[in-house]
Each structure stands twice: as structure tokens, then as C-alpha cells.
Amino acid sequence: MIAKPRTARISVPLSRTLIGAITIVLALVAVLIAIGVILILIGKNPLAAGEQLVQGALGTAASRADVIMFALPTLLGASGLLITFTAGLWNIGIEGQITLGAIFATILARSVTATDSPLIVLPLELLLAMLGGALWAALTGLLKLFGNVNEIFGGVALNFVAQNILIALLNGPWKAGTYSSTAPFAAPALLPALNGTRLSPLAIAITLAAYAGVVFTLRGTHWGLQLKAMGRNERSALLLGVRTRRNTLLALIACGALAGLVGAIEALFVRGKLAPGISGGIGFAGTLLALLVNLRAGWLPIVALLLAIVPVGGLKLTMALDESVQLDTSLGNVFQSALVLAVLLANGIRARWRTRPTMQAAIVPESLIISAAAEITTHTIGKG
């Protein structure tokens, strides 16, 4: 019942990569047509909207920087999810882990003053964020290990609990002024931006390092191999001596720590303060991204960038003066989840089309084979 991760291949036959690419393109076209029809039905101009969307996302250097910055947290979250997915775990609780990361980073960030040194403050904030995310993920893991609570349900419940803790903090002790959010953080508490741009070199470095670390861990270490074995068949892995309980907890904690960093980037760079909805659906976007690339880590960065075009360009469409292309940003989310659904369905159709001949062979009932085998055995023995 759990999406099985693919084993790392040294070389994938070109034809299979090609068929895979064609499947995704066909799914993409189907989704675009469907959304185009919806747009025409509500009286919009899909082609003009699409052109303005791409133009809005890639037209200027500033908007291209926005695309990169939008892709980063999703990529970071999806990198963490590669670990849990490989181990066969559904870490739906990632949204709450991001929220707790942001809250933990804020514990320090809100008391930082303009004279503090960022060299001391920033590493501590990031460590706190990782701790917050990891603790929240560990809670999901402990519930699973000691209470047999499925990580999906534990995760969902903890997401809502985290959301309520955030709201309670922002309406109570951390409230600044009339808005339910903290005051903007002092400059040393924030991740610095590259001169005159909206790019954060530190956020880029953290994300790429985390991504590379995850890929190396999964492909090049014994622990990565153990997680793969667990994802394939947890029972067999246990029988082969893999400490599955410990690894379940560790995989969740590792993912939670990276999710905590996502929260830190959101609070310390994107928003510059702690505000409601700080996780912003990034965790779920990361889950969709991991499902979309079917856990092939190599595709993660490029697909994350391509997907980021839609929300960044979509933001421009909400502000469009021309009524025929003026659209709500929620359509971008529709596109994303519809695309993943279409790709999953297309993969299924492709697999069914490929395996049809073998399914024909499996019609013979098992018991018939057994009785035939018994007959053959008795004949052989009789003759002997």
C-alpha cells in the first residue's frame, strides 16, 4: 500500500527514460487542457493567462530570483521526505515540523537586538529550528512505535496541534501590536540577502548541502541501504537484522530536522517574522514533488524549479488589471496536485499496458497447479 521507491540504477535504458518522459508530458498536457477548459468556462482567456504567467515568472532578473527562492523550501522539504519515503514512511506531519522549526527559531530570533553578531545568532537559530522539527517528528515516530498509531494520522493530528500552538503564541505572549504576529526580527537575526536582490545565498547553500547529503546518504551509505530494505519489505529487513524500529525513528527525525530548517528559512528570510500559516503548505508541496519525480532524487532540483514558475507567475496574475487573465493564486495549487494525480494515473496506465501479456498467464488457479504438480510427482514416483 505504500509507494515503493525505485532502486538506484547504474544505467537506465534510454527507451525507458524516454517512455517515462513522454508519460509525464502527456499527463501535463492533459492537466493543462483540463485547466484551460475550466478557465474558458469561467470566462477567462487561458492562452493569454499562460503567457502572462510565464512572462511574470521568468521575465525579469528579480522574478527569476523569486522562482529560485520559491523552489528552495520545497526542495529542502522534499529532500527530507526522500529519507522517510525510502524507509516506507508517510511523513504527512511535515507541515507541523516546519511550523515547530519556525517557532523554535523564533524563541531566539525575537530577542536578538541590532548589536548582536549574526555569526553567533544565525547558527544557533538554525540549530534550534532543526531541534524543533526533529522533536515534533520524533513525537510522530514514538506514537507509531509505542502506540501503533499510523504515522499518517499521528502526523495529521500533530499538524493541527502545531497550528494551534502557533496561533496561541501569536495571540498571546508573542503578539506585537494589533496584528497576530511577532514584530519584525532585528537584522542580525535574519538570513542575509545578496546585495540588492531577494536571493539568500545562505538558504541556497543550506538547501543544496541538505539535498546532496540526503542523496549521498541514501545512495552511498549502509544506513541508506537499510532504509531501502525497510521500504521494500519491513518484515524481511527485520529478519535480515535491520533495526527497523530505531531506523523508523531516525528517518523521521532526520526529515523533521530538515523540515525545521524550512521553517527557519520561512521565518528568518521569506517573512522576516513569525506569522500565522508560516508553513504555507510547503510540506505538502514537497510531498507532491517527491511523488511527482517518483522518488528519483536526480530530478528533484529541476522539477522543483519548474514547479515554482506557477506560483511566482500566478502571483502576478492576481494583480493583473485585465479581467480576462485576473486569477486567484489557488489555481496554481490546483495545477500542482492535478499534475501529480495525472502522473500517478499515467504511470499506472503505462504499467498496465506493459504487463498485460503476463497477467493473462496468471489465470490458472493456484490449487490447479498444485494438484497437477502432485500428479506429476506421483507418476514419477510410481514409475521409479
Add this chain to the structure above:
Amino acid sequence: MADDILIRQIAGIVTSGTPIVLAALGETLAERAGVINLGVDGTLLLSAVSAFITALAVQKGLSGHMDAGLVTLIAALAGSLVAMLVGVIESLVVTISSIELKQSQVAIGFVLTLLGRDLAIFLGTPYRSQGGIPVLFLPIPLLKDIPLLGPILFQHDLFTYLSLITLIVMWFWIFRTKPGLTLRSVGERPATAFARGANVNRIRYIYTAIGGALIGLGGAAYTLSVNSTWDENAVGGNGWIALAIVIFGGWQPLRVVIGVYLVAALRVLVTSVQSSFDPALVGLMNAAPWLLMIITLFLVSGSYLERLLKILPRSVHPALRALLRSKPPAALGTPFEQG
């Protein structure tokens, strides 16, 4: 009179629990057949907004042509039908991808949760905080005058009656009829059911679709009855509550419904006392249903029930077990190859 207020609050619990009762019963039916429809939350949202938009459109088209009460009735029926259709389509996506395309039910359900939510928010943006059609309030003659039970159970709208009828019919169907026995065997031992002549996959299609229709009806109950307006925050999350309550209820309709009313009661309690608390504390109190969900899942799924029983007198064991023990259908979430 204090008693009147209490009775009204209990009736309020029944009303506000209705959509989740319908959704949780629908999910129970699907899971009894061995199919996890994880997309409940998205389906609730999408069917809720579809019912709302349809009902408003029908009302606008018909008003002036006939009696206002009749217009409301037709609008509510049309909205409910569209909502149920949304639920059926969603459940078909789950079953087709699982049975025909061999995709993971969890993956498809999760993506459908997000897709349903996103689509609902997109479609509902122009309708946000618009007034809906009037609620179909139908006190039942005679029954409504029974002391205590009357005001609690028989002074409601159509959806609440439907939810209670669904409970009775479903309980009888699952535990007292032959097709119900087949349904249970399909969820427990599909290979055995197949050998005895049951068309396992067709049965899974049918019950998951009926379950989807019930989830859709639950969505309609939000926008046509409980809130009678479109607000995604009032609906979102309840699908997950419904999924958890199915586990807490041990896949038994009656226990599931009791679980729903417990959560609804907790919410009514939080709402009624929150004005006297600090806003920061209210935020934490709103987490109560989710904490309850974690604690109950912890109790019913793990080995803690048995440990708890050890320190309690032996005479209460059967009652507590019947109330708290929860074992999923053995074949839940697994595909069946019927060749």
C-alpha cells in the same frame, strides 16, 4: 431553565456532528470492503462547495416561478445530488487507480485530498461568506413532542435524519444480511470470498462508491445546513477527524457515530467556554479535538488497552473491550488480483 439550555446544546451537538457522521459512515463502508479512501477531507470540501454553488444557482433560476419553500427544497436536493456525484467520482478515482492501475491507495487518496481542497478553494473564492439557501428545518410531528428525546433527535433538518437513517440501515446491512456478510468477508479475506463466488473487485467498487456518495452528502450538510454558508476553514480538517473516528470506532457504525458525537460535544464545550478565557488559551483549547484523536488512537491501536484492563476489575473487561478494542479489516488497503 437550565435544562432547556442543556437540551438545546445536546441537539446542537447532534446537528454539528451530522456532516462528520455521514462522512465517517461512508468511510466505514469503504474500509469494510478493504478500500482506504484517504481523500475524505478534500471530498468534503469539494462536495460542500459544489452543493453550495448548485443550490444557489437553482434557487436563482427558480425563484419567482413557484412557492419559496418548494424552491428551497429543489435547490437543496439538487445541491445534495451534485455533492454526492462529486463523492462518487472521487471514490471511483481511488478504486480505479487501485484495482485497475495498481497504484497505492494512500498515495492517490493523499493527492486527492490536496486536489479536492485546492479546487474547492478556487471554485469557492467568489462565494466566500455569501448567504446560502434557507435550512430545511423539519420537526417530525408527534415524535418531536416526546420529552427529552423529541427536541434532541426529532427537531432537525433533513441531513440529520438522513444520517441517523443511514446509521440504522448500515448497521442492519453489515451485521444482519447476507450481502453484509459478503461485504465483511471481502474486507477480511478477499481470496476466500472470491472462492465462494463473490466478485471481490466489483463489490469494492460498489461499496466505495456508496461510501463516496455519503461523504459527498456530508459535505452538502455543511453548506446547506450546519453553516449554510461557504467557509473552507469550517469544513477543512473534518475529513481527517472522520478518518480517525473510523479507527476509534473499530469499523462499527454505532461506535463510529458515538465517536463523532463525542468530538462534536468537545467542540461545543470549547466554544461555549472560550469567551471567558484568554485568546491565547483558546488557541490551545482548539487543539483539544486533535489531542483527543492522538490519545484515543494511542489507546485503541496499541497494547495499552490490555495493560489498562489488568488494573481494572474483571467484570468490566468485556464492556471496555467492546467499547475500545479496534481491529482493522485484515485486507484493508491491499489490492486483490482476481485474474
